[in-house]
Amino acid sequence: MNYRTPNGMSRRHFMRxxxxxxxxxxxxxxxxxxxxxxxxxxxxNRKSAILLWMGGGPSTIDIWDxxxxxxxGGPFKPIATAGDMQISEHMPMMAKNMDKMSVVRSMSTRxxxxxxGRYYMHTGYVPNPNVTHPSYGSVIAHELxxxxxxxxxxxxxxxxxxxxxxxxLGMAWAPFSVNSSxxxxxxxxxxxxxxxxxxxxALKLLETEFISQDRGISAMEHAKVLDKTLNLMTSKQMAAxxxxxxxxxxxxxxxxxxxxxxxxxxxxxxxxxxPFVEVNLGGWDNHQNIFxxxxxQRLPTLDQAMSALxxxxxxxxxxxxxxxxxxxxxGRTPRINGNTGRDHWARSWSVAVGGGGxxxxxxxxxxxxxxxxxxxxxxxxxxLMATVCQSLGISLETTFTSRxxxxxxIANSGKMIxxxxx
Amino acid sequence: xxIENQKVLLARSxxxxxxxxxxxxLNFSSPSTSTAQSEDSRLSQVEQINKYIRQTWSDYDxxxxxxxxxxxxxxxxxxxxxxxxxxxxELKAFSADKSADxxxxxxxxxxxxxxxxxxxxxxxxxxxxxLLIGRTGGMDNNSMINRSGMQKYLRDTFARNKPYDKxxxxxxxxxxxxxxxxxxxxxxVNFLIDKVNEENAALATAASSRLFLGLQxxxxxxxxxxxxxxxQQKYWEMNAFFRQVRAFPGGMRGSNAAAELADQDxxxxxxxxxxxxxxxxxxxxxxxxxxxVFVDGSQIDRSGYVNVVNRRKxxxxxxxxxxxxxxxxxxxxxxxxxxxxxTNPVDDLGPHNIATHxxxxxxxxxEFRSNxxxxxxxxxxxxxxxxxxxxxxxxxxxxxxxxxxxxxxxFSHFYLRQMxxxxxxxxxxxxxxxxxxxxxxxxxxxxxxxxLGQFAQAFGTDExxxxxxxxxxxxxxxxxxNGDLIKQATSAKGGLIDRLIANPKLxxxxxxxxxxxxxxxxxxxxxETSLAKQLYQARAxxxxxxxxxxxxxxxxxxxxxxxx
Numbered sequence: 001m002n003y004r005t006p007n008g009m010s011r012r013h014f015m016r017x018x019x020x021x022x023x024x025x026x027x028x029x030x031x032x033x034x035x036x037x038x039x040x041x042x043x044x045n046r047k048s049a050i051l052l053w054m055g056g057g058p059s060t061i062d063i064w065d066x067x068x069x070x071x072x073g074g075p076f077k078p079i080a081t082a083g084d085m086q087i088s089e090h091m092p093m094m095a096k097n098m099d100k101m102s103v104v105r106s107m108s109t110r111x112x113x114x115x116x117g118r119y120y121m122h123t124g125y126v127p128n129p130n131v132t133h134p135s136y137g138s139v140i141a142h143e144l145x146x147x148x149x150x151x152x153x154x155x156x157x158x159x160x161x162x163x164x165x166x167x168x169l170g171m172a173w174a175p176f177s178v179n180s181s182x183x184x185x186x187x188x189x190x191x192x193x194x195x196x197x198x199x200x201x202a203l204k205l206l207e208t209e210f211i212s213q214d215r216g217i218s219a220m221e222h223a224k225v226l227d228k229t230l231n232l233m234t235s236k237q238m239a240a241x242x243x244x245x246x247x248x249x250x251x252x253x254x255x256x257x258x259x260x261x262x263x264x265x266x267x268x269x270x271x272x273x274x275p276f277v278e279v280n281l282g283g284w285d286n287h288q289n290i291f292x293x294x295x296x297q298r299l300p301t302l303d304q305a306m307s308a309l310x311x312x313x314x315x316x317x318x319x320x321x322x323x324x325x326x327x328x329x330x331g332r333t334p335r336i337n338g339n340t341g342r343d344h345w346a347r348s349w350s351v352a353v354g355g356g357g358x359x360x361x362x363x364x365x366x367x368x369x370x371x372x373x374x375x376x377x378x379x380x381x382x383x384l385m386a387t388v389c390q391s392l393g394i395s396l397e398t399t400f401t402s403r404x405x406x407x408x409x410i411a412n413s414g415k416m417i418x419x420x421x422x
Numbered sequence: 423x424x425i426e427n428q429k430v431l432l433a434r435s436x437x438x439x440x441x442x443x444x445x446x447x448l449n450f451s452s453p454s455t456s457t458a459q460s461e462d463s464r465l466s467q468v469e470q471i472n473k474y475i476r477q478t479w480s481d482y483d484x485x486x487x488x489x490x491x492x493x494x495x496x497x498x499x500x501x502x503x504x505x506x507x508x509x510x511x512e513l514k515a516f517s518a519d520k521s522a523d524x525x526x527x528x529x530x531x532x533x534x535x536x537x538x539x540x541x542x543x544x545x546x547x548x549x550x551x552x553l554l555i556g557r558t559g560g561m562d563n564n565s566m567i568n569r570s571g572m573q574k575y576l577r578d579t580f581a582r583n584k585p586y587d588k589x590x591x592x593x594x595x596x597x598x599x600x601x602x603x604x605x606x607x608x609x610x611v612n613f614l615i616d617k618v619n620e621e622n623a624a625l626a627t628a629a630s631s632r633l634f635l636g637l638q639x640x641x642x643x644x645x646x647x648x649x650x651x652x653x654q655q656k657y658w659e660m661n662a663f664f665r666q667v668r669a670f671p672g673g674m675r676g677s678n679a680a681a682e683l684a685d686q687d688x689x690x691x692x693x694x695x696x697x698x699x700x701x702x703x704x705x706x707x708x709x710x711x712x713x714x715v716f717v718d719g720s721q722i723d724r725s726g727y728v729n730v731v732n733r734r735k736x737x738x739x740x741x742x743x744x745x746x747x748x749x750x751x752x753x754x755x756x757x758x759x760x761x762x763x764x765t766n767p768v769d770d771l772g773p774h775n776i777a778t779h780x781x782x783x784x785x786x787x788x789e790f791r792s793n794x795x796x797x798x799x800x801x802x803x804x805x806x807x808x809x810x811x812x813x814x815x816x817x818x819x820x821x822x823x824x825x826x827x828x829x830x831x832x833f834s835h836f837y838l839r840q841m842x843x844x845x846x847x848x849x850x851x852x853x854x855x856x857x858x859x860x861x862x863x864x865x866x867x868x869x870x871x872x873x874l875g876q877f878a879q880a881f882g883t884d885e886x887x888x889x890x891x892x893x894x895x896x897x898x899x900x901x902x903x904n905g906d907l908i909k910q911a912t913s914a915k916g917g918l919i920d921r922l923i924a925n926p927k928l929x930x931x932x933x934x935x936x937x938x939x940x941x942x943x944x945x946x947x948x949x950e951t952s953l954a955k956q957l958y959q960a961r962a963x964x965x966x967x968x969x970x971x972x973x974x975x976x977x978x979x980x981x982x983x984x985x986x
Contacts, residue, residue: 113640129766129775130828154896162879162889174895177879185876186900190909198960199971202953206979209947215814215986216838217826221894222980229899287621335703404828 045147047321047356047392048270049140051278052263052306054328055161056285057117059342060350061334061371062294063088064103070370072334075291083361090299093307099361100310100319101326101354102420106365108378109330112344114285117329122164124382124412131402135164136325136385137276138173139410143394144275151273152235154228159262161280168402170217172224175278180261182241187233200230217403240268250312255304263305267312270322275392281305284328288339313355323356323391325384334371348374351384356391358420382414390416465526467789467803474782475809478832485819487812487835492517494813494986496528497943499805501841501985502759503532505545506848510939529805533798540863541848543581546797548844549758550576553633554593554613557878558888561871566615566671566681568600573867575609586751586795587742590634594738599672601680611683615669618683622700623664631660634741636750636771637717658702658712663737665700666728685734688726698726716740746771748787752800753777756786759804761837762825778830809833814986838984843877843892844870846983847907853940854911854918873907902978911977912970919969930958933969941976 064087067073078086083098094101111117111126120126123133134142141155148155154176156163166173178184189196207223232238243251243265254260262279269277281302286293306326313319331349332342348367354360368375386396389411398410479486490498496516500508508516516528532538551559551572560567579589598608600615617625628640639657665688672679690698699711713724714733720740723731741747749771757763764777777783786800793799804810812835816823820834831837841849847870861869877892891897902908912919918940922933934954938946946954958968976982 130830162891165893171894174893176896177891184900185897186904189904195960195971198957199975202957202971202975203978205949205953206975206981209949210979210981210984214816214821215984216816216824218838218840218894218984219980222983225894225896225899226978229896229903232896233900233903402828403824403826406828 045144045393046273047144047323048273048275048277049136049323049325049356049388049392050263050266050270050309051136051276052324052326053161053163053278053280054284054302054326055118055280055282056328057114057330057332057344058284058298058328059286059290059294059332061331061342062290063091063299064350064352065105065367065371067334067367067369067371070334072336072370072372074336076295083363085361085363088299090295091303093303097307097310100314101324101352101360102358102362102364103350103352104364104379104384104417104420105350105367106374106376106378107331107349107351107380107384108374109346109349109380112330112346114329114344117344117346119164121327121329121381123167124385124414131404131406132165132167133408134167134169134173134400135175136388137163137175137278138166138169139400140276140389140392140394142169142173143389143398143410144392148273148275151237152231153237153240153269153272153274154232155274156276156278157269157274158278159265159280160258161278161282163278163280169400170224171221172228174225178241178265180243180258180265182243182261182265184238184241187238189233200226237272240272240274241265243268253304253312254308255301257301257305259301260305260308263309264312267309267316267318270313270318271316286332286341287337287343288341290332290336290341310355319355320357323358323388324352324354325388326352327384348372348378353384353388353420356388357422358387358391359422362419364417364419379417380414382412383417384414385411386414387417387420390421465803465806467786467799468806470785470789471782471803471807471809474779474785475807475833478779479834482823482832484823484832484834485817486808487815487817487820489811490813490836491944493943495525495811498810498836498985499529499532501845501849503529503545503801503805504538504541505548505845506541506852507941507943509852510936513939513943525811526802526806529802533801539581543577544848545844546580547573547576550580554629555616556888557874557890559616560612561875561878566600566669567612568602568609568680569612569871570864570867571600571602571607571609572612573609574602575612578609580797583796583798586790586797587747588795590742590747591738594630594634594741595732595734597682597684599680599682601672604680606682607680608683614667615681615683618664618667619669623661623667626664626667627657627661630664630737630741631717632769634750635717635744635746636753636765636769637746638770638772654702654704655710655712656715656717658700658710659715660717662700662712662714663733665698666726666733685728685732687728688733690726695726697724699724716744717746718744745784745787748791748795749783751795752786752790753783755797755800756804759801759810760831760833761839762831762833766825778832810836812836814838836986838986840894840983841985843874843890845985846892847873850907850911850977854914876901899978902983908974908977912974919966919973922969923966930965933965934972937969937973937976941973941982942979 061067061072062074062076066076066078066086066088068078077089079089079092079095081087081095081098083101085098085103087095087098109120111120116127122135125133137156137158145151145155156173156175158175158177160180162177163175203226207226211219211223239245243261246264251261251264254264259279259281266277266279283298310319310324313322330344330346333345337343348371365377365379366375367373390396394410396410396416400408400410402408493513496513497507500506500512516524519527521527532542551569555567555569555572559565560569560572592610593613596608596610596614598611599606600612601607602609614626617623617629624640631637631639639660666685668684668686670682670684672681687695688698689695691700699713701709701711703709713721715721716737722733722736725731750769753763753765753771754768757768764779764783765771765775771777790800814836816835823829823832823834825831825837877890879889879891910917922928922936928936931951934951935945938944938950954968954972957971958965961967961971
């Protein structure tokens, strides 16, 4: 790893400059970095989560919960897997890894609009005009980042998509969005560390003055993001974004496409301690020609990259500490429409989860014969989120306070999906 | 309980202030005189706005903040009306004007003076392009949209002050080709060109209702609305208006040939063109029939022949007659200037979403209508109103009025908000390259689009949802720290810094003052001046380097990026 810091200096050297340059404006302007904190003897939580986000609403009835022989079933056939369930014939590589993943077939939600569904599945809350809730990544980063003082890059990274925002947790917990090439733009200021330090200290004075005029929270948030940016610019950990450094063989195994590279980047980010990575694969809004699109495009890409990620994490001994969540904003109608497509459907659909100590190989819950409703116990976004938080060692008693002072339980008081937690 | 928690928050922010070991006096120019306010109030609409807003203040026991300084107010109107900050000369001209109605005079200059027509039209074209086709519309090969066609149409619309109802009517009913230069060019078609072919025009139905009526019908496509009494039937009755229109791609995918939007007869799904019907499925599997019926319940002739009944034209007429039409427009423009609309989200006026100031919204809707939907008039009423004139500095008596805390906005102080990416771009150009030739309009817009492209992010759904990373996050800060645009602004050959140095009439103090005025619309405080001197020493007396550093610092400050 030979990531370039400004003017080729090491981070440690640079930070000494930052600390030493206070002659410029006095100690009141010392930067707010946690430069030298060490975790010491604290028990370390090394857990992370990777969310594979299927934008558009994937047809889970054609992937994880097939209905062969029913009018709604479509043409795909189920195949046996290494786990205790069958999945689509177009997911053969995942079939070999289903002992490590479980499928929750009894998701039942109410939001079948893209924006609302995306918000709800990311936050555990339905949209509300008076409060913006933090998304998965912001919540988990917020809970785990404090235990990782060595982490210099953002604790919530979203690859190839925007995710949802940090809501009332503030812009410091916003997703850091990158594309799958891992090229982060505008990292180099091209000036000496001394000069950068002096600029930053002068900037701090202006920032602080404006904040002191009491014009609102946003002014403070801006200053926090400045600090985070400076941290990142000078960090060797930025090398984690450089998927190009991997061998051709590894890149081939994940797939030479955006989602494949994104999954590979997720592994690299988790390795350096990033607690939450979201990787986006869009194109699931298949109102027409759904079966050819799935068979020829979406499923091969998904199957290859997802299976590569699971195998890679396992081989590196990271799977036990890394929860994987596969989901979109909703499923798709069991009924096949006039354009050989399926429309939005939230009442009965599936998600896949595993790793991070969650039990694999299970099919949890079930839908009726044609997939139009859940039979027995059903689960929601809140339940799924609670289960994931539990697996990451985050207490379900955690309560946030929204900016208005309203207390909000983590995962909106969701109930754990017990089968997943031993 | 809510109030108590705000006290805690206030206490926290006071602690934060206490931590600052220094304080600075800022030399603000004198606040505008109270006579200016009374002159402005000659507009009866301004008086009415003030009356309604003051009523809320007294209802909630709030006291408004003091008036913003002349320079702050001036920076605000430039940003909000023409989409960039004022130049130093423009600021000076405003503060030199001692007349009582100078605020009104400035607003009128920005709205009506030929010198500003191009910038006014550019700003509102940008805003409406993003509303109509999104930040990414027409940017990829699968799209039939011609972005410059859309912009050309809007630019003509705003430059000529076309009434808003006429614009809406044209956008809803347009036929013709997407691309400028074609015989049958009609830029307005770009609004619907990508929204009518798929899913029986679901996007056209949703976007038209949301943009022009503030009604979110898309949720009811597949089921009855969860929060109000809209039924699935209503969605499909609205959708029926869009069944007589089709988009024809100009060539193969990815080719640049112009697409065309055209009316065509709708035969009806059961084949009886005189009663052209459509069918939809309820969630319980029942199939129902729908014909065009407007949201107010009024029915129209069911014929599918365009020359008997042009459904889009009737829809446009009915939309414009609807009280929702004027309210949706007023709410959107109010939100643009005041930071928040009367509803959140701004484009949801449905019965479940009660407006914060329903009477004012009704009143402004009626006034907008009776003033022939003249956007410029609406803009002057809002910008000359008392709430728009207030400082963004909050006080003990209005700190609770904070929409970020989930409180409905009461407009007792100006709400801080970040510049849009487009505003930043235009502001930097004005602040750093004033007087230089910028190339022709198309070249300018192409350069800007390329730059803006780095922030746009699509969600990968058929509805074309998108977001921007120019929202106060790390990529934005990285761009402000190190991006080409900033590098150019701070160190271009022959740029602002070079010009300041080359001017023998200026000493370093003048140069520092100029940079502060240029970026922040104010003079530097004493501490800031001495900071600049320290930078000068740190650069070992290299004036160019020191001014470059200072300009970089100013452009990266919260005070610069926030409209305050």
